Amino acid sequence: MDSSDIGYFGHAVRARRAELGITMDQLAEASGVSRGTLSRIENNALSTSLANAIAIAGALSSDLSALLSPPRATFVPAGDAPxxxxxxxxxxxxxxxxxxxxxxxxxxxxxxxTSAQFAAHAESTSETLHVISGKVTYEVDGQEYSLETGDTLTARADRPHRFSNPGGTTCVLHMISASAR
Structure with a gap:
């Protein structure tokens, strides 16, 4: 496998496995690739053989090319996002x-x-919030962070967390949620 494909392949395998709701043990059994090898592939610690890549793709009911290539440009018209x-x-x-x-x-x-309490996301997941308008309070690990229009916060989301709007006007914010690669 070309070194530029290694990182994307591991991420794509993990994402597809999560999409299907199968465990690493189930993928190991279906593909014939050991759990340890799969873990190293998903964590980009191992470049795999073509035979293993084909076996993994088959077990995930996916084309190998879909697991090797970053997605093409994606356009979502206003109003079409879920x-x-x-x-x-x-x-x-x-x-x-x-x-x-x-x-x-x-x-x-x-x-x-106030949002419901969000359960801890996967280990090393972070959330970056940028307040477009209004105010928000983000609470994680017993700490509260108060943000106003234009403020940005990056915090760990691998712990229970929540947010609330303490203000008298609607708050709009953009968030990037990123799990460890």
């Missing part, structure tokens, strides 16, 4: 997933609304 609104009225719009483990999200938080 948006979810919780009971507190907080809306979450997934704007982009440019690479496995990375997501750009837009949150619209009504005045005085």
């Amino acid at each position: 948006t979810y609104t919780d009971d507190a009225g907080i809306s979450r719009t997934s704007l982009a997933r440019p690479d496995p483990g990375i997501e750009l999200i837009k949150f619209v938080i009504p005045p005085k609304a």
Whole structure:
């Protein structure tokens, strides 16, 4: 495998496995590639053989080329991005997933609304928030961070966390959620 493909292959395998909801042990059994080897591949610590790559792709019901090539440009017209609104009225719009483990999200938080407590994400996941308008308080590990329009915060998200809008106007923020590669 070309060295430029190594990093993307590992990320793509992990993402596809997560998408299918299968464990590393299940992938090892289905592909015939040991769990330890799969772990090293997913963590970009090992360049694999073509035979193993083909076996892994087959077990994931994926074309090998899809696991080797970064995605082409993706365009999402305004209004077409999936948006979810919780009971507190907080809306979450997934704007982009440019690479496995990375997501750009837009949150619209009504005045005085508080999110549910988010469970800890995967180890070494971080969230970077940039406040477009309004105010937000981000709480993680017993610490609170108060942000206003134009402020940016990067914090670990591998611990329980939540956010709230303490202000009297709607808060709009963009967040990048990034898991370890």
